[in-house]
Each structure stands twice: as C-alpha cells, then as structure tokens.
Amino acid sequence: MRNLRAFYPALILLVGCAFIWHTHAQVAVPLAAPLTGILGGLDGYRVENQKIGDEERRIAGMSDYVARIYWRDSIPVFNTYVGYYDRQTQGRTIHSPRNCLPGAGWEILTAGTQAVTVGGTTYVLNRNVLKNGAATAVVYYWYQGRGRVVANEYRVKWNLLRDAALAGHTEEALVRLVMFLPPPTAAGGSDQSAEAIRQANVLGDSIAARLIGDMNKVLPGSAGARTASTN
Numbered sequence: 001m002r003n004l005r006a007f008y009p010a011l012i013l014l015v016g017c018a019f020i021w022h023t024h025a026q027v028a029v030p031l032a033a034p035l036t037g038i039l040g041g042l043d044g045y046r047v048e049n050q051k052i053g054d055e056e057r058r059i060a061g062m063s064d065y066v067a068r069i070y071w072r073d074s075i076p077v078f079n080t081y082v083g084y085y086d087r088q089t090q091g092r093t094i095h096s097p098r099n100c101l102p103g104a105g106w107e108i109l110t111a112g113t114q115a116v117t118v119g120g121t122t123y124v125l126n127r128n129v130l131k132n133g134a135a136t137a138v139v140y141y142w143y144q145g146r147g148r149v150v151a152n153e154y155r156v157k158w159n160l161l162r163d164a165a166l167a168g169h170t171e172e173a174l175v176r177l178v179m180f181l182p183p184p185t186a187a188g189g190s191d192q193s194a195e196a197i198r199q200a201n202v203l204g205d206s207i208a209a210r211l212i213g214d215m216n217k218v219l220p221g222s223a224g225a226r227t228a229s230t231n
Helices: 008-021 054-060 097-103 153-166 189-218
Strands: 046-050 064-072 075-085 107-118 121-132 135-145 148-150 172-181
Touching: 075 189, 097 107, 097 121, 097 135, 107 189, 121 189, 135 189, 148 153, 172 189
Parallel strands: none
Antiparallel strands: 046 064, 064 075, 075 172, 107 121, 121 135, 135 148, 135 172
C-alpha cells in the first residue's frame, strides 16, 4: 500500500489531464431539495442561521450553503456548515478545512478519523481537535456526493478527477461540524479536558449521523450515499 501511495500524485496528474480535456462537458447538477432542510431544528437547542459575506463566498466558490449555530440558553454548543458545489472546475473546487482552519487562526492539536454508523453502514470521517487562543473545539468534516461519503483528501481528489473525466459531473458537498469545548476550570485539569472531549465525541457522532442522513435526502439522485470510505 505504501508503494502505491507513491504513485498517487502521478495518477492524479494523469487523470487531471483528462479532467482539463473534458472541462467543456461539465454539467451543473442541482440539489434534489433545499439545504435549509438539513438539521433544521433539534430539541433543546436554539438555532441561529449565519450569513457568509459575498467576498468569502466568491472565494469559496460554492453554489449553495447553509451555516448554523446551535445554542443552549446563552451558550453556543456547536455549529454546522454545508457548502454545496453543483459542479467543480479549475479554480472552483472545495477548499479543505485542513487548509482553511489554520488560516482562520485555529491550531490543529490532533488530527485523525472517527467512525460513525448510519443505518447499519459505517462511514469514516475526519476528526480534529483545534485550539484558537483560549478556545478549544472538536471538528468533524467529510465530503459527500455522487454516492459517497469520503474523508481521505487524496481519495476525494482522485474521485473528482475520475468522475469529471468519465461521468462529466462533479457535484459534491463539504460538511463540517464544530463542537465547542467549555473552558476548563483551574481545579479540573487534564481530567476535565479529557471528559469534555469525550462528550464532544458523543455529540459529534450523533449529529454527524443525522447530517449524513439529511444530506442523503437533499443531494442529487435522492438515493443517498451508499458507498462508505474506509480512509
């Protein structure tokens, strides 16, 4: 497997040539239902919609999005972001949170994956622990579209280039979930921080499963994502 990974850049470059050659054949694929139907309300939470500025949206290049904060009383517990691209072409593709979050001031403390089961199928998602000043958060994110839920960045690019060349459509969504950790008290120490992360993982697994299911209902085809990635 390690030897094969050495050829990933060359394979991506090769298929990239086919992608460029077939750019003219790209078709925009609209959503089957509005993104506003995703995780619209949860018992015990107050939902606040967020608006992305015109310039930030221009840079990100998504064709549609929904961003929300979920509050309990006056405390923001988690937020969600879904950015949908009805087609991806050169200069207009999904930006990885792995690059965007550090640019926004977040330091990645740990980076790994998390397995989440939805309807008997297990999906592997990205899971990072981040820090920005005194704030700490657990972040889940993944790419969903064209019948797949994928975490691995190389696999995402490979699928994108292959589908662009062979299928002529590249619609896909970035789904991101951020759980905010409460600041530890002086007496709590590392045990308190570990418990806060554990609780964030429990919440993250539950919300991520709901998001994947809701995304299956709004993505084109409405048959849902049937292929689980193990990377």
